[in-house]
Amino acid sequence: xxxxxxxTKSFGQVHAVRDLTFRVQPGKxxxxxxxxxxxxxxxxxxxxxLNTPTSGTATVGGRLFRSLGTGLRHAGALLDAGDIHxxxxxxxHLWALARSNGLPRRRVDEVLAETGLTGxxxxxxxxxxxxxxxxxxxxxxLLGDPPVLLFDEPLNGLDPEGVRxxxxxxxxxxxxxxxxxxxxxxxxxxxxxxxHLIVLGRGELVxxxxxxxxxxxxxxxxxxxxxxxxxxxxxxxxxxGAR
Amino acid sequence: xxxxxxxxxxxxxxxxxxxxxxxxxxxxxxxxxxxxxVVTLAALVxxxxxxxxxxxxxxxxxxxxxxxxxxxxxxxxxxxxxxxTWMLAxxxxxxxxxxxxxGEHSTGLIRATFTAxxxxxxxxxxxxxxxxxxxxxxGxxxxAGSFAINETVLSGHHVSIPVGGVATVRLLAATxxxxxxxxxxxxxxxxxxxxxxxxxxxxxxLFVFTPFAVKSASTRWTVDxxxxxxxxxxxxxxxxxRGHLVGGTESVPAAWTALAVWLAVSAIIVISAMGWRxx
Numbered sequence: 125x126x127x128x129x130x131x132t133k134s135f136g137q138v139h140a141v142r143d144l145t146f147r148v149q150p151g152k153x154x155x156x157x158x159x160x161x162x163x164x165x166x167x168x169x170x171x172x173x174l175n176t177p178t179s180g181t182a183t184v185g186g187r188l189f190r191s192l193g194t195g196l197r198h199a200g201a202l203l204d205a206g207d208i209h210x211x212x213x214x215x216x217h218l219w220a221l222a223r224s225n226g227l228p229r230r231r232v233d234e235v236l237a238e239t240g241l242t243g244x245x246x247x248x249x250x251x252x253x254x255x256x257x258x259x260x261x262x263x264x265x266l267l268g269d270p271p272v273l274l275f276d277e278p279l280n281g282l283d284p285e286g287v288r289x290x291x292x293x294x295x296x297x298x299x300x301x302x303x304x305x306x307x308x309x310x311x312x313x314x315x316x317x318x319x320h321l322i323v324l325g326r327g328e329l330v331x332x333x334x335x336x337x338x339x340x341x342x343x344x345x346x347x348x349x350x351x352x353x354x355x356x357x358x359x360x361x362x363x364x365g366a367r
Numbered sequence: 368x369x370x371x372x373x374x375x376x377x378x379x380x381x382x383x384x385x386x387x388x389x390x391x392x393x394x395x396x397x398x399x400x401x402x403x404x405v406v407t408l409a410a411l412v413x414x415x416x417x418x419x420x421x422x423x424x425x426x427x428x429x430x431x432x433x434x435x436x437x438x439x440x441x442x443x444x445x446x447x448x449x450x451x452t453w454m455l456a457x458x459x460x461x462x463x464x465x466x467x468x469x470g471e472h473s474t475g476l477i478r479a480t481f482t483a484x485x486x487x488x489x490x491x492x493x494x495x496x497x498x499x500x501x502x503x504x505x506g507x508x509x510x511a512g513s514f515a516i517n518e519t520v521l522s523g524h525h526v527s528i529p530v531g532g533v534a535t536v537r538l539l540a541a542t543x544x545x546x547x548x549x550x551x552x553x554x555x556x557x558x559x560x561x562x563x564x565x566x567x568x569x570x571x572x573l574f575v576f577t578p579f580a581v582k583s584a585s586t587r588w589t590v591d592x593x594x595x596x597x598x599x600x601x602x603x604x605x606x607x608x609r610g611h612l613v614g615g616t617e618s619v620p621a622a623w624t625a626l627a628v629w630l631a632v633s634a635i636i637v638i639s640a641m642g643w644r645x646x
Contacts, residue, residue: 173485174478175645193385195485203482207475209401216400217476221483224393224490226386264479 125150125303126171126272131180133166140166141327143180148305148322150271153298155318155335156307159355163327164307165203168274172201184272196225196268202261202275210250214241214260217249222267235263240289254281262293272303279310291317311348315339325355385484390493398497401470404463408505411459412512419513422447423520430526442608443526447517448510448538449602454575456509457549457597460502461570464550467498468557468637469566477646491641495634498554499547506546510539534607537619541604544626548597549574551633558640574598590615600625 126148133141141163148154158164169175171182173190181188184199192198208217218232236242239259244252249260258281265273278290294317298304305322308314314321314335321338323331331338331354335347342349398404426446433441442449471477484490514535552573557566578596581589593599594615600622617625 169478169645172478172482174481176643189485192485193489194483195481196483199482201482203478204475207479209397209470209474209476211401211403212397213400216396217479220393220396220400221479223396224385224390224480224483226389268483 125186126182126184126274126305127186128167128171128182129180131167131170131182132178133163133170133175134178139327141170141324144324144327144329146322146329146332148303149320150303151298151301152319153294153304153306153317154320154322155314156305156322156324157309157311157314157351158307158324158330161326162324162355164324165276166327167324168201168203168276168305168307171274172199172203194225194268196221196227196270198268198270199272199274200265200268200270201273202258202265202278204276205254205257205261205280208249208252208257208260210248212249213246214249214252214256214263215245217260218245218263218267221264225268227267231267231269235266238266239263255283255286258282259286262290270302273297273305275304275306277307277309279308279313287313311351315347323351323354330354385486385489387489387493390484390489391497394490394493394497395501398467398501404466407459407463408501411456412505412508415456415509416512416516418452419447419516420520422450422452422513423517426517427521427524427526430521430524440608442606443521444514444517444535444538444605444607447513448542448605453545453601454598456546457574458567458571460506460546460549461553461556461574462567464498464502464553465557465566465570466553466563467494467550468554468641469561469563472557472561472646473563481646487642488638491638492634495551495554495637498550499630499634502547502550503543506543507539509546510542513542514539532607538605538607541601541622541626544630545597545601548626548629548633551630551637552597555633555636555640558637594621595625595628597626597629 128144128146131141131144132139144167156164166175170177171184171189173188183189187198189195189199215232215236218235219229222229222231233242236245239262241256241259241263244256249257252260258278262275262278265275275294279287282290291313294304294306298319306318318335320334321331322329323338339345339347339350342353423446426443429446430438430441471480480490481487553566553570556569556573560566560569574597578593578598581596582593594603594617600617603617603622604619
């Protein structure tokens, strides 16, 4: 379980996240939604201890993530598919991370097979397509067989087959009793995958409810309509300058 | 793609603290798996073996031109282990060290590293230790090889050089340690600056520009400061001749102390700065 309490993060005068409180429950896929600049990525980084909160706390399995020595065993994360050194092979990337957590080499082969990268594992990651880097990021997240998984825009760059694979994977991870938090801009995809939604707008919590309740907010019962209606006032960047 | 799970909880140690030995191993995998690093260090060794050969030949020319009564004071190692050519090794070592840190920041890998090992001090210490160890081995290869080349060339011309002795051991040890020192200083700059080009500029300024700038203003304080710079104390530790030293030259213990302080301070900066900053 992920638990966020009164979490605030300011960069100078800018409040990236303000007084956020929510829980992400195990056994479900929780969609993490919000317009660009709403604070989704910042929240994920705060949960993972990559950024230090200005105030408030975020815990994973009841513990501050920063206090853990073997993070891969507690949470797996795909933050940005580019978080790889382009000069290193996919295999070396995974093996170094696995080794840091005392995981055996066999785990690397398993996650490579799981993500369909076995054939490309010895190539330098700089030669990978966006979709392959995305798969490598997911392989990284799965390395430690963690009870908690966080995915930031996992569908970026994936082809339809890859999208379907992610959807199946997320459902399966939740069915295994894991806590799964997935940020995405793709409303239709979320409506296929998520059980529960947490919605941010301008760094604040806008909604935290089951998917069907959220969709019911719009007259049409459509997730996208509900999202647009709810976040209309909190969208920071919009084409055409309309507010 | 397998539809069913191949995932099993397969672990060697219980979840919790990372073992230092695992962190060392992980950082070593990272270090050796970048071809550019390995090629750079191999090229550095080759360049210094060539420079040693040229330096030894120049040494012989100098020796030949010396009047007989000055020859006993001749330092046979100075032609190889001395002079500004060694600043190239310092800059390369500094850059390699810096890029073990800035390479992770610029690619975003640092986030994967710290997600895997959230308690950061251990991984920072492992990174320092692995980089320092690899650079010490490289430094030792360069030092021993250069010494052997110098010895071979000079003895071929019947110039006797003392192979054993404290001064020789000191020269080899100081030259072996020059590279890890510069690498750790580069890492420290990289940890603070986080940007590769800016860090490499800082490495050049620190190792090349600063000693000359400080030395040009010759007061008691600036002489001490110049002596505390890596190139100066390394040069002091590589003196093997019996010639007279100019005034203001530091003692050998002072030079060793400066070297130890540089190593320690650099490692402390890396471990503490990496420990708390947002990434």
